[in-house]
Amino acid sequence: MNDDVLLLGEKEFNNRLLTGTGKFGNHGQIPKMLAASGSQMITVALRRVDITAQSENILEYIPKDVTLLPNTSGARSAEQAVRIARIAREAGCGDFIKIEVITDMKYLMPDNWETLKATEILAKEGFQVLPYVLPDLPLAKRLENAGAAAVMPLGAPIGTNRGLETRPLLAMLIENASVPIIVDAGIGKPSQAAAAMEMGADAVLVNTAIATARDPEVMGRAFDLAVKAGRAAFLAEMAEESTLARASSPLTGFLDGE
């Protein structure tokens, strides 16, 4: 298939499944999952070191050919998100940044207003900004104008595995945005990832559903297949739905017809 390239900023990706490093039972599962899923971009977070305890360096588990997508989780304001993004870049994580500003701790809803402000600042500084937002078409257009490399609307709240609860709103973004739409958060099953891709999403980001599966490696492969199937179906242009049945075989009489 020749339309398999996903362009984020100026970087080309041949795989449309983005993954995350959170919630794995042990970090050794991460490189296996990456190999099985073919994912070429993975999220990481930045936190204060616990000085009293030895901690593992998560970056050691991510092969060099996989692009890092540091997130700004923990930020409660645009200013904090901007600060985290600058630190991540200085630390050698590249230009990609997932803006995640969360002020609501019950549903972990992204704060679209603060996210837009952070996107405006960081895009001007040369970051490839991937803002995580509630699906809202006017906001998505503002993010585009601000220079976002993609828009990442949620399917359902983080970690809920409830799938595409925001489907009609996602469809508006997919149909009208001129930057890639990556459905992030809430996707719990490969079938839901396939559904997002069938709708025309450019990619999906899946963390919890893979990391907390009994076997993250096999689940990574399952998501890869689902994303590929959904993408192929979208490109093939699906047949229309109909209320009444339409025969697939000729309806002319056979045994006792005229």
Next chain:
Amino acid sequence: MNIFVNGNKECTEPCTLAQLIAWKKLDAGALVIELNQQIIKQEFWPTTELQEEDRLEMLSFVGGG
């Protein structure tokens, strides 16, 4: 002298950033350091002398979605 590490006040002898990290037995490869809101690259740790009331943030990358 007194410095602040990740928001906590600590008393230390005068030292460089590299010495402080060595004393704390931290994995330098995984560390990102901010000194008074300025990121200090690892190559400058041995020559960065800590001053009274300096505010250090010691950060590292962790799993996240």
